[in-house]
Amino acid sequence: MGEAAPLTPAPAVRVQGFGKRYRRQAAVAGVDLEVRRGEIYGLIGPDGAGKSSLMKAVAGVLAFEEGSIEMFGIRIDSEAAAERVKGRLGFMPQGLGLNLYPELSVEENIDFFARLRGVPAAEIAARKAKLLAMTRLDRFTGRPMKHLSGGMKQKLGLVCTLIHEPELIVLDEPTTGVDPVSRRDFWAILAELLREKGITALISTAYMDEAERFHRLSLMHGGRVLASGEPDAIRARTPGSVVELEAEPQVEALDRIQASLAQAESVGPRLRVFVDDAAPEAAVGTVAGLLKGLSLRDLHATTPDLEDAFVALLRRQRLVEERVVAKPRAGDGDPPGDDVAILAKDLTRDFDGFRAVDRASFTVHQGDIFGLVGANGAGKTTLIKMLTGILPPSDGEGRVAGADMHFAAQAIKARIGYTSQAFSLYQDLSVLENLRLYARIYGVARHAAGERIEQVAELTGLTGRERQLAGRLPLGIRQRLALACALVHRPRILFLDEPTSGVDPIGRRRFWDILVHLARVEQVAILITTHYMSEAEHCDRLALMHAGRIVADDPPAALKQALREEAGELLEVATDRPLAAMALLEQAGFAGVALFGRHIHLFARDAHTATREIQTILAGRGIGLASVTPRPPSLEDVFVYRITALEQGEQRL
Template identity: 60%
Template sequence: MTGDATASPLVLRAQGFGKRYGRTQAVQGLDLEVRRGEIFGLIGPDGAGKSSLMKAAAGVLSFEEGRLEVFGTSLDSDAAAERIKDRIGLMPQGLGQNLYADLSIEENVDFFARLRLVPKDELAERKQTLLAMTRLDKFRDRPMKQLSGGMKQKLGLVCTLIHQPQFIILDEPTTGVDPVSRRDFWAILAELLRSQGTTALVSTAYMDEASRFSRVALMFGGKTLAVGAPDELRQLARGVVVSVTGGEQVRTLDRIGERHPQVEALGPAVRVFVDDQDEAGGRAEIERTLDGQSQGCALDVSAPELEDVFIAMLRRRELVTLVPPKLPPARRAAAQNHDGVLAIEARGLGRRFGDFKAADDVSFQVRPGEIFGLLGANGAGKSTVIKMLTGILSPTSGSGQVAGADMRTAGFAIKERIGYMSQAFSLYMDLTVLENIRLYAAVYGLNEARTRERTAWVLEMAGLGGLQGMRASQLPMGQRQRLALGCALVHEPQVVFLDEPTSGVDPVGRRSFWDILFRLSREEGMAVLVTTHYMSEAEHCDHLALMYAGRVVADDSPAGMKAAVEREAGHLLEIRSGQPTETLAWLKQQGWRHSALFGTLVHCLPADPAVDAATLQARLGEAGLPAQAVAARPLSMEDVFVYRITDLEARERRA
């Protein structure tokens, strides 16, 4: 291999790659190849070794074991890394981490262009192209610190691409970004791949993003579990997913969990991965497990998602142990009779900051024992609404009640009745597990006896027995989040507010967290209001409110929201084609605005709801773009979110 980027089909080759931090082995014996022109994905939890590999590939981190080549150059010295740095673009993990807060969008781009020695006569054209592609061209003068999370990430990508690198390395670029901005981000990468032949190495904690990649490496504990195309990886753990709806959900969950550890409550359903069975076998197995209690239940069988396969692989290799949570007994009676009193009621809430309306006439209701999801793009007003309901921020207009107390006048009475877990700050990292719990107990005024009782409850609920003396900073992310939840619940609130509670948590940790929320709502009657950017998590909610520009624009169950979109736009169609980028371009030309590339697949909502799979396949053939297959697929909550928000954006542009 030579230093010529076009001389070899390989851009990156790792052989026995290993990285240590002191006594900690972060990566061990990793073998990997990234081919020219592909988007290669690294998927795994925090601590899997993704960032270490990416920084080493970018030439900014040394390593102790094995060999790492980029563009045929062995990265065994600073001089070697220097020789290839002009062909590489690195975007580190974290919103806006490679940007300067006080500089405007244009000033940030110009700074990186000068840093990368971009010729002045080429800068203007490149900048205009990239800013238009990311829809940032209208905000050139806005300071970076005033951008939403999605805009920061898109600006970070522009700055990474301004010198036209041949190999871009993006470390969790979509974490904390709303689904619309995520789709924009992936569309930009797909276009770069098509027009410039760029190669991308991308890490993500979103398992549902795997379909965007050409190939994927599943990582855990510093090693690769498997490498291949997404469709190939889905075949690695044989089995099916059975969803059970109807009947008594908690009893169904407990009964199935006795024999099948990979089980979860998902909205009104119980969803279980049944090992080593086909569709008929999986259905029969769950019917046997329920042992006559399946009357009145509906069973639906489907192929597993990649997240199901990933968790099954970890479980089968005994890398994780799945233990369905059992809440320890609490003093408050389970599923109390609240006499019809609403847990949360917002009535026309509004909040202005000068001339800016952060929240505008927001109304919704949350019942006791309900998991309520508040969804919206970055800057939609979700956090403002939560701060008003929790008494942190006074509303400009409207009113509301939380746990039977008036949010305007109740003062500390509301704080006694609610728990709050913020995304940015919930724990004191230098304090131990026990010290964090006791601190929160003291804040809420619990006496010594009650503090001992609730501390034991939190430790058991969060699975932290034996870890009382460990500092919060030393806990894995999943355990840290469960500790934060326990601290928010130490005083037994009637309502708990959770702001992006699982951001950055691995799939196993997220499932455990949601299992606990389900038990709290069903067994203790606690109302849960949660915000999330994981649209797959929205499926866990009983009810959803979708916010846009400070207003609630949809208010329904997940199933109700999907049905509404299907009535308006028809069924989601999936196109399998040997020419996916050309197919997408043709759909856009035909006015199919709601179309997106998913790796080698294209997903689209018809411009005409009457168009079905057979009609579309015929039209593609007539256009010289024969499809291997076109099939209807169920809508996801991400599809619903993107459809609603982009439709509202289009209306505003036309107004």
């Protein structure tokens, strides 16, 4: 990078042949990696990939059976060796606020960790003030940790990890379950620490869209490393092109493509297809040839992202199961009937003077996939509880599946399916036993239950697994069992609360294949909450919630276009000294400046004018400019821009 601490023969971390077993089960095997000083190194992979075991071993809190770990040139093979480096290390375990004390306030938690880490009393105040300002927690110093949002807990955990100014920080999934604004804040903090302190970071995540932010990374699956290196180098290992298009009818187009190409998915109104080993023009020709006779719009090639590369790697190493979505069969699903599945009008819910949901209004039609996104504490869960009949509204009205929310809570519960993030399965029952139990709970007639169970098992790819215990299923399969249980009574509406958290990209794509089938073929209305902004792209419409209010309700494409009109074009700046360049561009007043690995993202009203201005600014400080490239904005960009603007407006009041 040209700005990090000088490289030395001893990297910050060197792992060789690492292996960890739990009883007879190998959690991690044969892992090699090297973290250079002054870089942000990522471990990417789903739950069960082995990330946490490796992170804990590096942090010195987990014994291991195979291989070796060195930190700053010191082999960690005894308690004495670990003691020699612990003052140079900061570790933040997985879980919201897991390293904090819930009854203590923000300031009391920081003071406790400062004393525990031996920070000189004369330095605590200055360090605390700096970190509180950086994390925007300075207005909440007296608030008990237990009353913080998920994002605030994670930022406080980071402050407590950094208070003794470690050279290396080990952060295990610090952004899981955290809203996109807090995630963006988190990465901004790391960029500032890298710029000011030259800190080294080893960070794990299940979010593939965060992979671009790492200098280098390792993709993990099943306890092994599939690939390591810079993001562009990993992409190069799976040559091919992505083709995007809109096609009518969409279901037929997707069936045709998936019959010939292994990596294709529906993303809202678009189809997204990865064509192996094909140049862009050839890939477009291949897809167009498969769809002869159908109506095609906006057919074009684009650059594969890291998730495309990860999925391709899994496929090529035969680490994925066969596609599972069943073909539609006559009679599947209830007829849509009333086109309006959910109608909310000024729904409001108060708790002891606190307004959790404030006059929320929206409509969901049968066959729609409707996304509900918002920061932790925005009111999403309360809104869902009102819609599902669990909580009565304080004010407003609504109809769900044709029933009035005020008077027909039981009727609503019988007509909807619900899958929570925790998956309400019986771990010691088999797949078939879980399905039979839910069929009885939902009142499915005995003579119809067997056929319906067979249908949902086929739809969700559980055929052949009926006798396996739910508790022993991989996370992605367990998730599909929870969905099958929610579908066994043929609901007209499906509520899904962050159903794919921690699931690998293949599992998420399989899950979305099923949801698209349910919506497009069986006309089931789906309301889903998610923190994966890439996943939110699949929705037909998105409602963005902030402080209990719905502040936007539009298709993803319309939200992105509104961002372009308001903020300008998103530009990616490549330079030989990104940290120094980032500081200069922030000082120059560019909007949305953020570090993405070795590149900088920002917004500009006019790309041509901005490029000349950037070149002038950087040249004046002797910083080389490699390129300025327009990029399509993501839904994360939309979310962060809108919520940040609202928060800033509230602070000015």
